[in-house]
Amino acid sequence: MIDLCTLGTGGALPLPDRGLASLYIRMNGHGLLVDCGENTQTAIRKIGWGFHGIDGLLITHYHADHCGGLPGFLLSMAKAGRTEPFPIWGPAGLKRVVNGLRVVAPQLPYPVELHEFGSEGVTFRAIGLKIQAFKLEHSVTCFGYRFELERPGAFLPERARALNIPLACWKVLQRGEAVTLEDGRNFSPADVLTESRRGISFLYATDTRPVKSIVAMGQGTDLMILEGMYGDDEKMPQALKNRHMLFRESAALARQAETKALVLTHFSNCIDDPEVYLDNARAIFPNTRAAQDLMTITLGYEA
């Protein structure tokens, strides 16, 4: 199971009760953040998931609403006793931006590892998830992230018995490793597992116009978290000018991607209550919700 928490759901500017962009992903006691807008360290205290389990940060782009909370967050991690290296991934400019912001947090009891990737994006693994960064189309270079928890095939005990594999080796094969027995016989996981099953996948893409990469990466996911910068269709001129999306444009991407659910976040401060405009999205993709600060979502395997 994967728990998500939309720590902050504001875009550009906060509201009194709406912090700036950050998503907390938690799985098996490990965690990742996507973006770190101002208020992130406070929101993490509010949700109570702690700083200890956060194993890395992914940044989408370098506007202040997505990384202005970095110095305070890094200091909170220090206060929580971190000594292990802390990795941060982000597009070109990562070193310049993190080093700039760290002018007020120069000394930390742990090293910060910067993984800057190029315009082609990057695929890597962290906390057991396969992560793909893919390019969006905003006023500055910006990336979305797709996350996947792969699920191995089901174990077939009848087949293991038929092959006379000792019980002690079942778990090894089950977790995807090959075994060699004392009698010289070799077995691979494929000998005792079904085909790999559908895992869990979700996508996070904010600060963009609608682009094909979002549909391609969102194909068949369990959840797409997309920006809901403007709810009112009349805001199209602003959406075009500022390279953002209307609720209905995000909903159209979700429908094309045939995802299971859509959550809108990153609301302009001109939107007091996103629910007011939600029908604009639901008319196109019915299973749409508006995020709130500290809203949690749990994604599990299909039955």
Next chain:
Amino acid sequence: MIDLCTLGTGGALPLPDRGLASLYIRMNGHGLLVDCGENTQTAIRKIGWGFHGIDGLLITHYHADHCGGLPGFLLSMAKAGRTEPFPIWGPAGLKRVVNGLRVVAPQLPYPVELHEFGSEGVTFRAIGLKIQAFKLEHSVTCFGYRFELERPGAFLPERARALNIPLACWKVLQRGEAVTLEDGRNFSPADVLTESRRGISFLYATDTRPVKSIVAMGQGTDLMILEGMYGDDEKMPQALKNRHMLFRESAALARQAETKALVLTHFSNCIDDPEVYLDNARAIFPNTRAAQDLMTITLGYEA
């Protein structure tokens, strides 16, 4: 009258309902901020005093809890339509720090004017207040600020009449300017005003050990706002190590300075409720209060 609002009262780290250091000073529709910790832009939205009237920012030192909110604050000022230059005062390092933080807010529709002062501090005027920066003793260079609204003498109409000064000139003299009449006679404000009267003065000093400069600058003020990093006397080792003060140390400074009132702020996140330790300060200086986020204080002239 001067209105003060303790926008954020946390020191080092925030709590779920306690933001980081910032004080909003408002007088006659103009305003100044002292420090700009994370959450400042949100707190300004909450108090509703607006961004329009903020004419400058004074920074005490460059720890993240005192200036981490700067990029977001500058962007909020931009969104509020500011085009006039915005001045920031601070000790040596100001340019390096502001330019570092502005890596995520590089483009603003107004110029930012940086007034960096040296180890001797600085005296200047802004929004009608005389402001003195004075050195504190922290783990890094840190300054306190004393604010004074001077009050001219009272106008003596009987004296103006006796001198046969035309009524049209009374207001000019009253506001402190000399006049020359058509018949060649000259008058100065002293001709028609009493000695200058007691104005309004207050002081803000956080992140320091107790030093004499605080007592000297606080002498006879209406209010001293001092740090209350640690409430419990048993925290003395931490206070010495981290160059902070106990509640009782701040209270002793207030007593020595013979100020009228003391407000404690900048609470360590180990203090859930400052009220618990308030008697430690009140035993030494009875008129002590603990600040809360968004608490307002109004200072007026003596009757």
